[in-house]
Amino acid sequence: MGTMDDLLSPEVVARLAAAVSTAMPGRELPSLVRAQTAVVDRRLRERVDIVRDALLADLPEGFDVVEALVPELSTSPLFSGWMIWPVTELVTQRALRSGSTEHFDSALELLAQLTVGLTAEFAVRDLLNERPERALSTMRTWLEHEDENVRRLATEGSRAYLPWAKRVPWLIAHPSATQHILNAAYRDPAEYVRRSAANHLNDLSRIDPDLVAATAGRWAEHPDDNTAWVLRSSLRTLVKRGNPEALALLGFSGDGLSVAQPRLSADAIEWGGTVEFTAEVTNGGSSPAVVAIDYAIGFLRANGSVSPKTFKLGSRSLAPGETVVVTKSHSFRPITTRVYYPGAHFITVQANGLLSPPAEFLVQNP
Template identity: 60%
Template sequence: MDVVGEREDSPVGTMDELINPGVVARLRDSLVSVAPQLELPSLEDVARNLEAKRLRDRVDLVRDALLRDIPGGFPTAERVVTDVLAEPRFAGWMIWPVTEFVSTRARESGSEADFDAGMDLLAQLTIGLSSEFAIRDLLIERPQRALDIMRTWTAHDNEHVRRLATEGSRSYLPWARRVPWLIEHPDATRSIIDATYRDPEEYVRRSTANHLNDLSRSNPALVTEIARTWRDNSDANTPWVLRHGLRTLVKKADLDALALLGYTGDGLHVARPTLSSVSVPAGGTIEFSSVVTNNGETDATVAIDYSIGFVRANGMLSHKTFKLASRQLAPGEAAVVGKRHSFRPITTRTYYPGRHVVTVQANGILSPAAEFDLEG
């Protein structure tokens, strides 16, 4: 989720604090400035009850307060939100719960006209903060109607609206509600990504590549068909889009995806990684190296990745694959590849002590696993 301009509301602590009492107070002031008749008591109350709540829960609490404080159905919501868009203080993370408020009112209406107007309002809001999460409920409600509208956004003059078309309709958008219809109809969004893979903005092209990668989870054959068409109608940026969009299929050694990206070699061998240590302190790093050998009779173009098997809370391993290198190897040639992987604390993963593993792969061909212990 991206914010345009300066992020005054960025947290000094955790992501949960992106929606904090100060943000809610500024949202309330912004709304009162354009609709003085609103008293907004629920919004005032919720600002005092955010402590210890997760970010998503905070968004929902603010949305629910808006639903209580601004009655009158979608026409009232549309009027208030349209007015507040012109208020300079209405910026940053306060926009997220407002997008959810708009989506809820548009769905409650049951009117196709209100549905369309709600989609349009989300497109306006996304210029300040992405509406990618709020639009999911509208896609669930009327997937085909929503996609018809989103296709028109691919020609919009604002890159944030174009990105909403690609990002909001992803099959497996992270942290977002699943839209089962999209997973059941993987070709339904093809016209959207066909229209954006050569977008002038890298911001949009990255979303398109991630969208293509999502589709590979349910229909690899469709993805390689799309990628082949894009390769044959490419511009200077298309090779990157294809590499990023096919990354999961490459990690899975999909032969069509590898060939599309120019990776070759049918006689590769990957040695078990050599580790710098068999024990890593909490917050430390593990350094490893491996040897990739081309035992074939022709030159090989090789995509090399590595995977860490992380211990989960239940003691099971969860594998995550990372890019490592690309190499050209002549017949009989070997290359040493290596990496230092950090276990410093990050917000997106919790590290648990125990026996971890690392593997290296070349064009999807796996090395034997090397084990190490992460200390508590």
């Protein structure tokens, strides 16, 4: 099984070249042919750029060429999967080079067409960066589209902190600008869209927690069968931070909570090993408590700093005076999404955002 990088393999680039040749008979594509070998041993993002630039070089100048090409490609059985990503970026680059408002709007229409085959969420960021308000105005209309992929493009493409994607500083500076999109999407019939809306609102926790809590509060006033799940996902960051409004919306309570320092099974673990711990959570109040329990690992970074990452443990109901013991193990086996460094780490446990004292341990040299 290949890596993510192999999703845009030489074979995939060759199929794209064949699809373009079919759509534009007689057109020479020397740059796209060279791209078939140029993508080898490159990361996925680099491969996308290589193929996009090859298309820009091989095709005649002007947005009109792209505007005619995309409908032709969309009917080709060869045109599918990850080869669509560089084509979405071809569309945005040609539109931005043109500088025409008409071409800007047409590019958004083409992205909505292409996203049915593979998400155009990364390419739309270029248009958002150029003219955010105009792009959002069109993206709001996508929430009425019959295809869930187009509806999701509105919510996912306009996320403040979309993974893998370019930042759009204007979205971060104007966190309320996408409220119309979110309010139309959180009750969408497709889970795909609802999940995107929840992730989008959760992103805004990093910018404006009050806005996130207020938005979730409005959604909670008129719930449907899916609202409870959407709220849990949307508020997950605020719950980890112990935000009172978020905790109350999700039914968590407890004024007299305490969390003891975690007890570790060992003060040091082997490289690639597992750290095990237990911790006590006590309801010292006079009323029952519903408690969200999480834990955080303080991961050592390359520069010597320690960066905590929070993980869920679950929720418990505690009677007045009751203590619950939570047990967990966390693996340090190698994974592609995190680099481990030998040295001092720590664990904390939290209940409704209330942190325990940290317990330190060493990750030994490999």
